[in-house]
Amino acid sequence: MDKHQVADKLREMAQMLELKDENPYKVIAYRKAADSLELSEESLSCLIEENKLADLPGIGEALKEKIEILYRTGTHPALEKLKKEIVPGLIELMELQGLGAKKVRLLHEGLGINSKEELKAACEKGQVSKLAHFGEKMEHNLLEALSHHAKWKERRLYGEIQPVARAIQERLMSVPGVSHVDIVGSIRRFAETPADIDILASGPSRELIEAFTSMESVETTLAKGKFKASIKHRLGIQVDLRVTGDDTYPFNLIYFTGSKEHNIQLRNRAKKMGMKLSEWGLTQDDDELIAENEEEVYKLLGLSYITPELREGLGEIESAESNHLPQLIRETDIRGVFHVHTTASDGKNTLEQMAEFAAQLGWEYLGISDHSKSSVQAGGLSEERLFEQMEAIDRYNESKNKKIHLFKGVECDIMKDGSLDYERAVLEKLDFTIVSIHRFFTLSKEEQTKRLIKAIENPYTTMVGHLTGRLLLRRDAYPLNVKKVIDAAADNGKIIELNASPDRLDMDWRHWHYAKEKGVLASINPDAHSKEGLLHYAQGVSMARKGWLQAEDVLNTHPLAKVKKLLKSIQSGP
Numbered sequence: 001m002d003k004h005q006v007a008d009k010l011r012e013m014a015q016m017l018e019l020k021d022e023n024p025y026k027v028i029a030y031r032k033a034a035d036s037l038e039l040s041e042e043s044l045s046c047l048i049e050e051n052k053l054a055d056l057p058g059i060g061e062a063l064k065e066k067i068e069i070l071y072r073t074g075t076h077p078a079l080e081k082l083k084k085e086i087v088p089g090l091i092e093l094m095e096l097q098g099l100g101a102k103k104v105r106l107l108h109e110g111l112g113i114n115s116k117e118e119l120k121a122a123c124e125k126g127q128v129s130k131l132a133h134f135g136e137k138m139e140h141n142l143l144e145a146l147s148h149h150a151k152w153k154e155r156r157l158y159g160e161i162q163p164v165a166r167a168i169q170e171r172l173m174s175v176p177g178v179s180h181v182d183i184v185g186s187i188r189r190f191a192e193t194p195a196d197i198d199i200l201a202s203g204p205s206r207e208l209i210e211a212f213t214s215m216e217s218v219e220t221t222l223a224k225g226k227f228k229a230s231i232k233h234r235l236g237i238q239v240d241l242r243v244t245g246d247d248t249y250p251f252n253l254i255y256f257t258g259s260k261e262h263n264i265q266l267r268n269r270a271k272k273m274g275m276k277l278s279e280w281g282l283t284q285d286d287d288e289l290i291a292e293n294e295e296e297v298y299k300l301l302g303l304s305y306i307t308p309e310l311r312e313g314l315g316e317i318e319s320a321e322s323n324h325l326p327q328l329i330r331e332t333d334i335r336g337v338f339h340v341h342t343t344a345s346d347g348k349n350t351l352e353q354m355a356e357f358a359a360q361l362g363w364e365y366l367g368i369s370d371h372s373k374s375s376v377q378a379g380g381l382s383e384e385r386l387f388e389q390m391e392a393i394d395r396y397n398e399s400k401n402k403k404i405h406l407f408k409g410v411e412c413d414i415m416k417d418g419s420l421d422y423e424r425a426v427l428e429k430l431d432f433t434i435v436s437i438h439r440f441f442t443l444s445k446e447e448q449t450k451r452l453i454k455a456i457e458n459p460y461t462t463m464v465g466h467l468t469g470r471l472l473l474r475r476d477a478y479p480l481n482v483k484k485v486i487d488a489a490a491d492n493g494k495i496i497e498l499n500a501s502p503d504r505l506d507m508d509w510r511h512w513h514y515a516k517e518k519g520v521l522a523s524i525n526p527d528a529h530s531k532e533g534l535l536h537y538a539q540g541v542s543m544a545r546k547g548w549l550q551a552e553d554v555l556n557t558h559p560l561a562k563v564k565k566l567l568k569s570i571q572s573g574p
C-alpha cells in the first residue's frame with residue numbers, strides 16, 4: 001500500500017469510530033494522521049525504513065504501529081474488528097449531503113435504518129420528519145440528497161478520471177504494431193464529470209483487446225469481442241475500447257468524441273453538401289473520400305478544424321465555416337495566479353513556500369488571498385493579522401531574494417446582506433479583493449442574486465470568487481440568476497473568477513461565452529491551499545477553452561505592469 005491508500009484506510013477507520021460514538025479526539029487523531037501522511041514529502045516505504053513516521057505531526061506510537069501494519073498487510077485487526085461491528089450501509093449513508101455520524105446514528109437507533117433504500121422508504125412515509133432533531137425540511141432535503149447521490153455516484157471528477165484514462169492509453173500505446181490510441185468521448189471534450197472512459201485505437205486488434213482486458217486495474221471484463229471490449233475498472237467505472245482500421249480512424253475519432261449535438265450538426269451539413277458522413281467515412285456519389293486525420297475531415301466539410309473541447313453544438317460549426325473560431329487560451333499564456341491561501345488561514349504552505357513554487361513555474365506574480373475574519377472555521381484573518389500579512393508581503397517584494405511579485409489580497413466573505421467582511425480602511429490598503437459566499441446558501445434566488453450584486457457594486461471588490469458555490473458531485477449551486485450577476489459585473493467593470501479547483505470549476509464554462517460578449521474579464525484562479533494546489537490552474541485553462549476564452553479575455557495572461565494597472569483602475573471605479 002502507498003501512503004494515499006493507507007491514509008484512506010485511516011479515514012475509513014475514523015468514520016467508523018465516529019459512527020460508534022467513540023471519543024471525538026480519537027476520531028480527529030486518525031484524520032490528522034491521514035493528512036500528515038499525505039502531506040509528507042517522502043514515500044511511505046522511506047518513512048518506515050528510516051523510522052521517521054513518528055516525526056510527522058500527529059503520529060504517535062499507536063498510530064505508527066497501525067500505519068506500519070496497514071502498509072505491510074493492507075489491513076489491520078482493529079479495522080477488521082470495526083468492519084464486523086458496523087453495518088456497511090451506515091457508512092454509505094454518511095456520503096449523503098447533510099448527514100453526519102450523529103444523524104446517521106439517530107436514524108439507525110430511532111427507525112432501524114441501515115441503508116439508503118431504507119432511508120428513502122422512511123422519508124417517503126414521513127417517518128423521518130417525526131424523529132427528534134429532523135423535521136420536515138430535513139426530510140425533504142434528504143430525499144433530494146438521495147436522488148442526487150444516485151445521479152452523482154455514476155460520475156467522477158475529470159481531474160480524477162483523466163489520469164486513469166491516460167494510463168490506459170499509455171499501456172495500449174506500448175502494444176507492438178499499434179498506430180493510434182486516443183482517449184475519446186466526454187473526457188476528450190474536457191467534460192467536468194465524465195461517466196465513463198472511451199478509448200479508440202487502430203492496430204493489431206487481437207493484441208490490443210488482450211492487453212486491454214488483462215490490465216491490472218481491471219475488476220471484471222464485461223464484454224470481449226474481436227474489435228470491441230468493455231471492462232469495469234477498479235475505480236467502479238466502465239471503460240470501453242474500440243479498435244478500428246487506419247483508413248476509418250479519423251471518422252471514428254470524430255464520431256466517438258461527439259458530442260451528440262455536434263455530430264448531428266456535422267451530418268446535416270454533409271447532407272446539405274450532397275455527402276454522407278458516418279463513423280465509417282465520408283461518401284459523395286458513392287465515392288469514398290479519403291482523410292488522413294480529423295483536420296482533413298473538417299476541411300472536406302468546408303470547415304476549419306474544431307478542437308474537441310468546442311464540439312458541443314453551440315455555434316462552433318457556424319464559426320468554423322466563416323473561419324471565426326477563437327484563438328483559444330493555452331496553459332503557457334498564464335503568467336501568474338490569484339486566489340492563493342497560505343498557513344495564515346487554512347493553507348498548508350507558507351507565503352514564502354507558495355512564492356517559491358510559483359516562481360519555479362516561471363510566473364511573474366502571485367496574488368495572496370487568505371480568508372477573512374468571518375470564516376472562523378478556515379482561520380480567517382482579523383484586521384490585525386491581515387495588516388501583518390500585508391507587511392510581510394511588502395518585505396518580500398522589497399527583499400533582495402524576491403523571485404516573483406506578490407499582490408496583497410484577501411478572499412473576503414460576503415455577509416448575508418451583501419456587505420463585505422472588512423471596512424473600507426482595510427480594503428483600500430489591498431491590491432485586490434476577491435468576494436466569496438461561504439454561508440447562507442439557502443436564500444431565495446432573488447435574495448442571493450441581490451446579495452451578490454451588492455457585493456459586486458462595492459467599490460473595493462475586484463473579483464467574484466466561486467460564483468455559484470457548487471461542489472461537483474457533492475453540492476449543487478445555490479439558486480442564482482447568473483446572467484444578472486454577469487451583467488452587474490460588466491456594468492461595474494469587475495472580474496469574475498474561473499475557480500479552477502477540480503471540484504468547483506466555477507463559474508461554469510457554459511456562461512463564459514456570454515460573459516465575454518459583455519466584456520467581463522475572467523481570472524483563472526487555482527484557489528490553492530497548498531503549493532501543489534497552484535497546479536489547478538491547468539484545468540482552469542481547459543475550462544476557459546471550453547468557454548471560448550482567448551488569452552486576452554483572462555486577467556492573468558497579462559504581464560505584471562498591465563495587471564498592476566488593471567487592478568488599480570478597478571479599485572478607482574468604472
Ligand SMILES: [Zn+2]
Pocket residue numbers: 411436438465466
Ligand atoms: Zn472560498
Ligand SMILES: [Zn+2]
Pocket residue numbers: 339341411527
Ligand atoms: Zn479560497
